[in-house]
Amino acid sequence: KQEVTQIPAALSVPEGENLVLNCSFTDSAIYNLQWFRQDPGKGLTSLLLIQSSQREQTSGRLNASLDKSSGRSTLYIAASQPGDSATYLCAVRSATDSWGKLQFGAGTQVVVTP
Amino acid sequence: EAEVAQSPRYKITEKSQAVAFWCDPISGHATLYWYRQILGQGPELLVQFQDESVVDDSQLPKDRFSAERLKGVDSTLKIQPAELGDSAMYLCASSLSGEQPQHFGDGTRLSIL
Numbered sequence: 001k002q003e004v005t006q007i008p009a010a011l012s013v014p015e016g017e018n019l020v021l022n023c024s025f026t027d028s029a030i031y032n033l034q035w036f037r038q039d040p041g042k043g044l045t046s047l048l049l050i051q052s053s054q055r056e057q058t059s060g061r062l063n064a065s066l067d068k069s070s071g072r073s074t075l076y077i078a079a080s081q082p083g084d085s086a087t088y089l090c091a092v093r094s095a096t097d098s099w100g101k102l103q104f105g106a107g108t109q110v111v112v113t114p
Numbered sequence: 115e116a117e118v119a120q121s122p123r124y125k126i127t128e129k130s131q132a133v134a135f136w137c138d139p140i141s142g143h144a145t146l147y148w149y150r151q152i153l154g155q156g157p158e159l160l161v162q163f164q165d166e167s168v169v170d171d172s173q174l175p176k177d178r179f180s181a182e183r184l185k186g187v188d189s190t191l192k193i194q195p196a197e198l199g200d201s202a203m204y205l206c207a208s209s210l211s212g213e214q215p216q217h218f219g220d221g222t223r224l225s226i227l
Binding site: 004034036041042043044045046049089091098099100101102104105106107 | 211215219
């Protein structure tokens, strides 16, 4: 069974620092990996989706890398801002799943202090 | 604002009562998902629909939970009877197909007293 782990569970950085969030998964047979943002009491907003054949994906200040063989993905957020404060979750879709089921990590709660 | 509509946003009810959640997906999205998210954890899939058919309900506690999507559009998730351990955020998501990105609603926060 696929297990997804995110470490650390919480992170606090001063504004302007770069953020590095880690995600690991136990089964390398994945279809894709997705990073989400969740604000308190809200649903999930998709940030980046990396297909299994890709090594990285970029959007603005966000960059996500994928190393399928080692079961790791990293989300980099450059020049953090207080508005980046949220919980960040990664989710993996298994290559053997026909219907698109996502397996989520527990998330990393990020606080960016002014 | 999320494009997947869910109601109610908050629900407080007592143990043993019945509770229902409603979800209206993005127009044209054939695939609909219900997730449960316990505080401090990631969402866990409860049930997945492709049009009006259930394609995965392996994690749905079928003795007390039921879900339907009668016309392949909006969906209802019901709990009867509710238990204290059901307190959680219930999220609905939809996608064009199982291979496309999922779009989430803002969820229903359920508190069981």
